[in-house]
Amino acid sequence: MISSRFSVAVHILALIEVNEGNVTSEFMAGSVNTNSAVIRRIMGMLSRGGLISSRPGVVGIKLLKPTEEITFLDVYRAVELPETKDLFSVHQNTNIRCPIGQHIQSAMEPVLHDAQSQMEQVLAQATIKQLVAEIADKGD
Amino acid sequence: MISSRFSVAVHILALIEVNEGNVTSEFMAGSVNTNSAVIRRIMGMLSRGGLISSRPGVVGIKLLKPTEEITFLDVYRAVELPETKDLFSVHQNTNIRCPIGQHIQSAMEPVLHDAQSQMEQVLAQATIKQLVAEIADKGD
DNA sequence: TTTAATGTAACTGCTATAGTCACATATAGA
DNA sequence: TCTATATGTGACTATAGCAGTTACATTAAA
Helix, strand or coil, X not given: CECCHHHHHHHHHHHHHHCCCCCCHHHHHHHHCCXXXXXXHHHHHHHHCCCEECCCCCCCCEECCCHHHCEHHHHHHHHXXXXXXXXXXXXXXXXXXXXXXXXXXXXXXXXXXXXXHHHHHHHHHCEHHHHHHHHHHHHC | CECCHHHHHHHHHHHHHHCXXXXXXXXXXXXXXXXXXXXXXXXXXXXXXXXXECCCCCCCCEECCCHHHCEHHXXXXXXXXXXXXXXXXXXXXXXXXXXXXXXXXXHHHHHHXXXXXXXXXXXXXXXXXXXXXXXXXXXX
């Protein structure tokens, strides 16, 4: 199961957008309902992912791209899989003296890769801008 | 990350197919390179998922459907998400007095659902029969 | 009756997640 | 310059899931 870091990160970006960057980690923690250190930890991942910039001691967070260019996939990649890139884990060290054991990974690989790609494709179509608009509609 | 139970389960079904059911958990553990209890634990999930049937004390496992009808999605559903059905976890208990906190889950839900569906769609197109054929080709 | 396999339970070690506290560092503003 | 405040990060905790391991009751074939 993909961790809630992803949905929290999207939440953070939406808060930054609607408040035009004038938010603190403390304020966002109040909306997410968690600890401010959790927010700052995820902010760090978003920074390293090139999505936001912030500075110690300064209130105010900049989005480094317009919200119509920040996709859910960007966020997903920033906060999940910092090292690993695969959605599926495959058992290793199978017995190569068994035909199945020898070829199972390579035989499954294209399907698993394709499955992950299709999932990511959907995330790539959704943007923070759309999300914020959606939420604004609901608020009426 | 989706656990390796899934790929091990596919491995088990392939072994059952190519050996026409005449396999023991001990034998399969040798191919997967793990403990036989791990194999039996996953066999239990495949049984509860309606994919195989086996009996204590008896060598021999039956596939309950022809291999062209056993999809990767069937396997995935049998061994992952026994209760929960969602690929993405979303943080709960957000602050409903904040517009973002109030609507974030419902606004993200369609996208996450769609992403999961597209991934599952790919798994639904792959069958154990195809996998076994693929492995047979590689063996030549 | 003996032998062997399944189905599970119980326990371990490992890893990841999320919450919490603490604090050094950096900045803005009085 | 001094004070208040926010970030960035490290350390620690509790919790949960995964995978390996041992053990054993149950079951059935030979």
